[in-house]
Amino acid sequence: MSKLLVSTTVNGDPQQFLCDPDTSLLDALREEMDLTGSKEGCGSGDCGACTVVLDGKMVCSCLVLAPEAEGRQVSTIEGVAEGNQLHPIQRQFLEHGALQCGFCTPGFIVASKALLDHNPDPSETEVRYWLAGNLCRCTGYDKIVRAVMDAAAELRQDRRTAA
Amino acid sequence: MNAPENKQQFRLVGTRPVRPDGVEKVTGKAIYGPDHVSPGMLQGAVLRSPHPHARIRGIDTKKAEALAGVKAVVTGQDFPQAADKLVAGAESASNLRWVAQKCMAIGKVFYEGQAVAAVAATSHAVAEAALKLIEVDYEVLPHVIAIEDALAEDAPVLHDDVFTQGLAEKPTKPSNASMRFAIERGDAKAAIAGAAASFTGRFTLQPVHQGYIEPHACVAQWNADGQAQIWCSSQGHFAIRAMTAGILQIDIASVRVHPLEIGGGFGGKTTVYLEPVAMLLSRKAGRPVRLTMKRTDIFRSTGPAPGAVIDITLGAAADGTLVGAEIELKYHGGAFPGANEVYSGVGGAVGHYRVPNASIVGWNVLSNIPTMHAYRAPGAPQINFAVESAMDELAARLGIDPIDLRLKNIVHPGEPSASGVPLGAIGYAEALEAAKAHPHWSSPVAPGQGRGVACGAWGNYGGPSTASVKLGEDGSVLVTEGSPDIGGSRASMAIMAAETLGVAYEKVRVTIADTSSIGFSMVTGGSRTTFATGKAVIQATEGVIEQLKDRAARTWGVDVAAVTWEDGTAVHGDQRLTLAQIAAKTGTTGGPISAEAVVDPHDFLPGFGVHICDTEVDRETGHVLVKRYTVVQDVGRAIHADYVEGQMQGGAVQGIGWALNEAYVYDRSGKLDNAGFLDYRMPVASDMPMIDTVMVEVPNPAHPYGVKGVGEVPIVPPLAAVGNAVSRATGIRMHDLPISPDRVYGLLRAAE
Amino acid sequence: MSSPAYHAPETIEQAVALLAGDAGARPLAGGTDLIVQMRSGRNAPSAIVDLKRIAGLSGIRALPGGGFAIGAATPCTALKDDAALAAAWPGVVEAANLIGSVQVRNRATMAGNLCNASPAADSVPALVAAGATCLVAGPNGQREVPVEAIPAGPGKTSLAPGEVLVEIRLPAQLGADAYLRSIPRSEMDIAVVGAGVSLVLGAGGVCTAARVAIGAVAPTVVLVEAAGAALIGGKLDDAALEAAADAVRAACRPIDDKRGTAEYRTAMAGVLVKRTAKIALERAHKNQGRSQA
Known part of the structure; x- marks a missing residue:
């Protein structure tokens, strides 16, 4: 079986890579594009450490076949900060100590950004249910939820200031 | 939050700066185990x-x-x-x-x-x-999985050269019971027979996994x-x-x-x-x-924590004073001998109370499951579930407030610890008083809910660590250590070095070096790193200060004994040289400045926690919801408050998961039936409330900044805190973990 | 090492030809079951036929007369975003949005949930209670069948070689529906039991039609006609609800497994059907009030 050539867009940049048809998008990101910020914790969609945004929707990249990304837009943790400017969610995670080992953190940040991109004022319950697909074994979630709520407040303030 | 009175004032210790490795970890740049490429x-x-x-x-x-x-x-x-x-x-x-x-x-x-x-x-x-x-x-x-099955007369014996250790006479037949360990003092049986109240029960737990997300x-x-x-x-x-x-x-x-x-x-x-x-x-x-490793392989072949079968009897006098404890615990050992959980299970069973008469016997039982491996306070949560459930029963039977019952029986500084060594400056009483004073404890229990409280202790550890501190030519500071940073310890090391040296936190950078680049350091485990590696960092920093004073003394032509180090500056009378000024001149004053420290401290102190839990039980379905949870703990002194609270919250939630849903499920053919995150069921964000924390600070006098280990204590009390809360909500004692909906449903129906 | 072929056809006819021409080919919609099964070695297709590039297979169409057609490649979260569908069939939409996590639901489809043929599939009891049908395309043309005719047992469907599910059709809503499931955690779990109820109320709030379906208590989702019958003709008083629960418990043929005992599953089916029926009733009252206002 020969490899497939896939052309896609990752974090706004055109990317081409070769893969077996059953390669996961996660493996393609990690192995072919050196984007190792997305992590594999389970390979079965149960931990969310590999969360990326595919055409505007957050998905587990371990449950996407790499060829499915043909012509699509993929956003990963590596694209959340703008250059060296951290996204408010990233900054709030740091300021709250919302990470201990940090392995689940990229998935949480991508998922949290996906939430705040469409729901600027989530309740604590909404945050908790939205993030239920992201496992964290270190923090007990408390500081993560607080970081996301505070990032939401900060982003609302930014929008008001900009308006 | 909850700052104690007369707290010694520090510039940086106890603050919450951003961790040095933070940006790499929120941007996906940090390289973990599966990320390295050669x-x-x-x-x-x-x-x-x-x-x-x-x-x-x-x-x-x-x-x-x-x-x-x-x-x-x-x-x-x-x-x-x-x-x-x-x-x-x-x-x-x-x-x-x-x-x-x-x-x-x-x-x-x-x-x-x-x-x-x-x-x-x-x-x-x-x-x-x-x-x-x-x-x-x-x-x-033929295979065998469960503890009692492995001890049966006709059980398949795993190893023909493993004989039960710890028996008075060397046995003649090999056994799956690889080890017996016991503590006996006084006459437990007689004391319990004469007690005003006693509780006897059998408690069981299944093996659970550590559940780290990184393979x-x-x-x-x-x-x-x-x-x-x-x-x-x-x-x-x-x-x-x-x-x-x-x-x-x-x-x-x-x-x-x-x-x-x-x-x-x-x-x-x-x-x-x-x-x-x-x-x-x-x-x-x-x-x-x-x-x-794949996730299924992690569940099937790496160290779970032991399941257990625990028989316990506790007896108390009418005023609540514990008079005797008779306990037999059997822990899963897994496939090979060597698991150590039985020692801490026996030693720590009632180590947090004064019990004059105790007979505590532990067995390590081998069977066809992976060999047990350390999981946060290894061996303690299992036995603590039994002991603190029994304490809850005694409190109810004697009509004594459960916190008061504990206050009556706790160990105090100066009294012998489980190992016989007198306890130092422990903050157990302070933690219990703080729990009693917490609004959670005094708030009314909501209808349909039950409130449980449980205490727990862990001995913590010290052990060998090496650290070096080097000065950059511009006065910035490089700390090198050998303890992996698993939850923010780089930040703690930087705080302690910067506090000691009198420089800004951001002037200190921390590297965790490979085995050929720094001296031996024991694992990050046993709640030892901030304590022991922290001591090494402080000691190396003090070595650097001595050199800085020496350079200043030489520059001024004075005796080094007359030079002091104050707020990052060498001082002699009116003369002052800042760290940066001395660093800039090292080329002409004797060369680069660096110091290394090797420590092996054993003046660590145990930690104590008190957890309060409110649960709501759906009586039709058996579902248990944790509605409110408060963790009170003697933390010695928090170096980085966020990461101390984080340990308390994370440990509590792991314990809640253990109490409610987590368990290894084996099928009849001896295969693990739930070897994945979906069916192993660790807590997800929507399962949990916020976890309130109260850091009680009773400093360890043997550490320059008062550090005690904090990481393991918080997983000890939750099993019983949840169990006691469900027991009080339902009126039925929870003897078996996990307290899953089908189990609670069965107990409720049986009680009707 | 033999990696499957990957096809992304642009028409249903091409998809059918690819599937009919290769017995080992499997359709890919959201992939949240298929890819997991491929990883674990439980499923080793010779070819993957990705349905998501077929025009018309993603999205929701309003049908004449008030029904809805949901393309087979439509992810579960898209159902929530369709206000008319979410208002008409909240039970179906909620059921589909209990599967996995948000990440999973952004990929997973109801058609995939149905064709994976797990007895515990969350969306299926709700669809069966709703009286939904499926449009199936195959080498011999298209056919429409009730949803409950698709699963044939755990992991097995009644689809013939080369057949593929094209869309799920929901009728016009004349009453209301609801779905509940029992799981140990609050999210990220497989149903220990699931219950879907769909009701129509007539004059005076009397129930004139009812369908009850339960999941995870038998090899396939079960449409419990006796439970529906027990709800018809009254106002869902306690006696009617208990009779429905009795009928449901009688219809349970569960197994003991790692997710629950047979006894617990049967008991929960009864509890859930009562709770689900009450939610459906409340919604039906609201809908009735709205249509009369």
Whole structure:
């Protein structure tokens, strides 16, 4: 079986890579594009450490076949900060100590950004249910939820200031 | 939050600065175990046993070796003869004979998922395909999983050379009970017989997994000249080095282990599973080899924490004073001897109370499941579930407030600890008083809910650590240590160095160096790192200060004894030289400034926690919801408050998961039936409320900043805190974990 | 090492031809079951036929007469975003949005949930209670069948070789529906039991039609006609609800497994059907009030 050539867009940049048809998008990101910020914790969609945004929707990249990304837009943790400017969610995670080992953190940040991109004022319950697909074994979630709520407040303030 | 009175004022200790490794970790740049790449690296894969117990009659690897792209195949026969040999480095000594077999079966498999062969190939797909070509001839043997089954007269015996240790007379027959350990004092039976109230019960728990999200992974490169490098994430790369070198019978100095960022461990990453295998593959292939575990393999073949069967009787006088404890605990040991949980289970059972008469007997029971491995306060949560449930029953039977009952019986400073050594400046009473004063405890219990409280303790540890502190020419500070940062310890080290030196936090940068670049440091485990490695960092920093004072004295031509160090500045009368000024002149005053410290402190102190839990029970379905949860703990002194609270919250939620849903489920054929996150059911964000924390600060006088270990204590009380809350909500004592909906439903129906 | 072929056809006819021409080919919609099964080795297709590039297979169409057609490649979260569908069939939409996590639901489809043929599939009891049908395309043309005719047992469907599910059709809503499931955690779990109820109320709030379906208590989702019958003709008083629960418990043929005992499953089916029926009733009252206002 020969490899497939896939052309896609990752974090706004055109990317081409070769893969077996059953390669996961996660493996393609990690192995072919050196984007190792997305992590594999389970390979079965149960931990969310590999969360990326595919055409505007957050998905587990371990449950996407790499060829499915043909012509699509993929956003990963590596694209959340703008250059060296951290996204408010990233900054709030740091300021709250919302990470201990940090392995689940990229998935949480991508998922949290996906939430705040469409729901600027989530309740604590909404945050908790939205993030239920992201496992964290270190923090007990408390500081993560607080970081996301505070990032939401900060982003609302930014929008008001900009308006 | 909850700052105690008369707190000694520090500039940085107790604050919450951003951790030095933070930006790398929120931007996806940090390199964890599965992320490292070496040039020319091969991909490895491991074949695992489908049987829980079988003799390996033979392994034919010829077809796999012939597959294009396969560069090496190894089996148990490639391991050097494994004799009994103890190595230090982890929390306790490990016998390499057994550690080797956790890496690969040698002649016999003892649990489903045990490695039997491994392949290195040019791609992961080729390696996986090669595994399918390996033919293993198994003679399947009868298996045994549950503790009581393994102790039965007719049970299959795992090892014909394992005899019960700790018996008065050496037994003549091999046994699955590999070890007995007991503490006896006074006459427990008689004391309980004369008690005003007593409680007797049997409590059971199933094995649980540490549940770190990062899979075990490593890259190994073993060169033709015998020198090797390993890149892996672990709780201690010196332990990885010791075990790998020991198993493969090579010099310690020939193995250089590079610590990668670690994605959670909780005790489970203080041993080797993959590294010796990757090394053997690399030696055969002549190239670096990566091995990464799949999640199912992690559940099936890496260290769970023991399940347990615990029989307990506690007796108390009418005023609540405990008079006697009679306890027999049986813990899962897994496939091989050597698990240590029974020692801490027996030693810590009622170590947090004064109990004049006690008979506590523990058994380590082998069966066809993976060998137990440390999980946060190893051995303590299981026995504590039984003891604190019994305390709750005694409180109810005597009509005494459960916190008052504990206050009546707790150990105090100066009294003997479980080991007999007098307790130092512990803050148990302070923690209980803080819990009693907390609004959670005084708030009314909502209708349909129950409130539980439970206490717990953990001894903590010290042990060897090495650190060096070097001054940059511009006055910035480099700290180098050998303790992997598993939850923010770089920040704590930077705070302590900056506090000691009198410089800004941001002027200090911390590196966790490989095994050839810094001296030996024990694993990040035993709640020892901020305490012991912290002491090494402080001591090395003090060494740097002495040199700074010496340079200033020489510059001024005065006696160094007359120079003081104040707020980052050398002072002699009106003369002052800042650290930066001295650093800039080191080229002409004697050369670079650096100091190293090697410590092995044993003046650590135990920690105590009090947890309060409110649960709501759906009486129709048996579902339990945790509605409110408060963690109160004597933390010594918090160096970085966020990460101390984080330990308390994270430990509590792990304990809540253990109480409510987590459990290993084996099917009749001895295979793990829930070897994945979906069916293992760790808590998700929507299962949990916020976790309130109260840091009670009773400093450890033996540490310059008062540090006590904080990481393990918080997983000890939650099992009973949840159990007691559900028991009070339902009126039914919870004896068995997990307190899953179907179990609670069954108990409720049976009580009708 | 034999990696499957990957096809992304642009028409249903091409998809059918690819599936009919290769017995080992499997359709890919959201992939949240298929890819997991491929990884674990439980499923080793010779080819993957990705349905998501077929025009018309993603999205929701309003049908004449008030029903809805949901393309087979429509992810579960898209159902929530369709206000008309979410208002008409909240039970179906909620059921589909209990599967996995948000990440999973952004990929997973109801058609995939149905064709994976797990007895515990969350969306299926709700669809069966709703009286939904499926449009199936195959080498011999298209056919429409009730949802409950698709699953044939755990992991097995009644689809013939080369057939593929094209869309799920929901009728016009004349009453209301609801779905509840029992799981140990609050999210990220497989149903221990699931219950879907769909009701129509007539004059005076009397129930004139009812369908009850339960999941995870038998090899396939069960449409419990006796439970529906027990709800018809009254106002869902306690006696009617208990009779429905009795009928449901009688229809249970569960197994003991790691997710629950047979006894617990049967008991929960009864509890859930009562709770689900009450939610459906409340919604039906609201809908009735709205249509009368």
